Amino acid sequence: MNYNHHNKLKKYHTFSLNVIARAVYSIYSVNELIMLCKNARLNKCSVLLLGEGSNVIFVNNFDGLVILNRITSLNITESSIEWYIHVGSGNNWHKLVKKLIKNGIYGLENMAFIPGSVGAAPIQNIGAYGMEFKDVCNYVDIINLINGKQYRLNSHECEFGYRDSVFKHKYRENFAIVSVGLKLKKLWKPILTYSNLTSLIFTHTKITAKTIFNFICKIRKSKLPDPYLVGNAGSFFKNPVISSKYASKINLLYPLCPKYPQINGDVKLSAGWLIEQCNLKGYQYGGAAIHNNHALVLINKNNATGKDVINLARYIKKKVIEKFDIKLEPEVRFIGKYGEINAKDAIS
Ligand SMILES: Cc1cc2nc3c(=O)[nH]c(=O)nc-3n(C[C@H](O)[C@H](O)[C@H](O)COP(=O)(O)OP(=O)(O)OC[C@H]3O[C@@H](n4cnc5c(N)ncnc54)[C@H](O)[C@@H]3O)c2cc1C
Structure with missing residues (x-):
């Protein structure tokens, strides 16, 4: 567990507002998360769990404890037809996509360059370029922050919708996503349905996951403002x-x-x-x-x-x-x- 010496939130969310919290801690394990939440409860202190702060606006200063999720475990197993990826919720989503492609595991390339943590991805069922998180979700592991009980929800139980899931409703308060299970087919097929991706068919004789990854990163970089700059x-x-x-x-x-x-x-x-x-x-x-x-x-x-x-x-x-x-x-x-x-x- 790391105490960040100041409580400014500017660098912990991409909108970079000048706001402060009572304290900011980084956690690296589920046990640390449970312990911090327990202490906060005893001290009647509000808690906010953040991944990379790319989907939040602080309306005021936050009168509580901000916990930065840095649980970065990663475990990959396989069957003859699929890859099974068990990822700690504090991993960076884009780095995961990149790492998997580098290791010959394809299927996330359309969602390259989406900022944020793996743990926040199921919450709003992130999506881009003709794919959504739900298309690759095997399960989501959550923890009840009050009693420490852990549950595994299968993809159906996550009730995914357009920028929506059960994590915005039933499991919003007092629950944290601690890890996520992804399932990716070994027999890879490119998804080129989204408008400008179809152009790849005309410009490339062989389309690989890396082609799509690079193409999407390039378009996103040119279209969206870089949160580090703006x-x-x-x-x-x-x-x-x-x-x-x-x-x-x-x-x-x-x-x-x-x-x-x-x-x-x-x-x-x-x-x-x-x-x-x-x-x-x-x-x-x-x-x-x-x-x-x-x-x-x-x-x-x-x-x-x-x-x-x-x-x-x-x-x-x-x-x-x-x-x-x-x-x-x-x-x-x-x-x-x-x-x-x-x-x-x-x-x-
Ligand atoms: C430039 C830019 C481009 C983007 N493009 C896309 C896009 O193409 N598609 C898309 O879907 N989204 C996009 N987003 C939105 C954002 O990337 C996603 O919503 C992302 O999943 C947020 O992750 P985060 O870790 O930053 O979440 P945060 O902003 O840290 O948290 C968001 C919310 O989830 C809660 N939360 C975070 N982690 C957990 C956890 N482990 N357990 C329980 N609750 C948690 C927080 O308390 C908060 O309420 C974009 C954002 C930016 C800045």
Whole structure:
């Protein structure tokens, strides 16, 4: 267990807000995590477990203990047809993807370069370029932080949905994800369904997992602001899902609006496109702004406060409702003085 000598949170979350906590500790094992949580409870101190802070906004200073998850175990086994990867939740997701590919284990390449820890990946069922975490999930191991009991949930029990899972609901409070089990087929098939990945078919005679990995890293680097240079938390809002009836109406009014039909008949729209149509790119509120090239990404332009971010998000939501009568919901988690607060309510 490591005590970080200061309690500033700026470097522990990618939006880089100037906020502090009562204390910040790094843990390297499940036992350390349980012990710290027990002590915090005895001292009536709130606890926040963070991976790499790439999906949080601190609305205020955090009046509690921030625990940085650094449980980095990794164990790989195999059958004749599959690889089984058991990963400690504090591992970095992108480094895991890279390491597996280097070792000839393929299947995660479409989700390369997504920031954050392995443990946070199931929570919002991370996804990119035609794949989601659920597609490779074998199980998720969680621990009850009150009684120390450990449980293994299979993929079905995780109730994965679009940027959603049971870890945002039933197992949100007093539970921590301690490890994750992935299952990857030895007979690898590239997934090239996502729009610009199809171009690889025309430019490459042989497509490997490494080709896709490199391609995606390059696109992501060129499209998204580097959090080390410009504070941000990736896509700020979820893409809204609307009924097919309302989608037909939107189609008549805005034929160019990108639409992604869902299995149940609903239609997913691009939140970035909706925001862009409101002419909001570059719009600034206090120190927070909408990225000039990427309307879905809010940035820490100039010493933003959590309040600036909330006000900006509220303004965006209002403008999108006025133009499209569609309510955007934050994808990013909001952390208040004592713990997570409801992000939807915070910007209503
Ligand atoms: C530039 C950028 C690009 C991004 N692109 C994508 C993308 O393409 N697709 C995508 O899906 N996401 C994307 N994201 C969002 C982010 O990468 C994911 O949400 C990631 O999984 C967050 O991991 P983290 O470790 O940083 O989580 P944190 O921000 O540290 O934590 C997020 C929440 O999960 C909780 N938590 C963290 N770890 C645990 C644990 N072990 N057990 C229980 N609770 C825990 C925290 O308390 C917090 O409430 C992007 C973010 C950025 C900054």
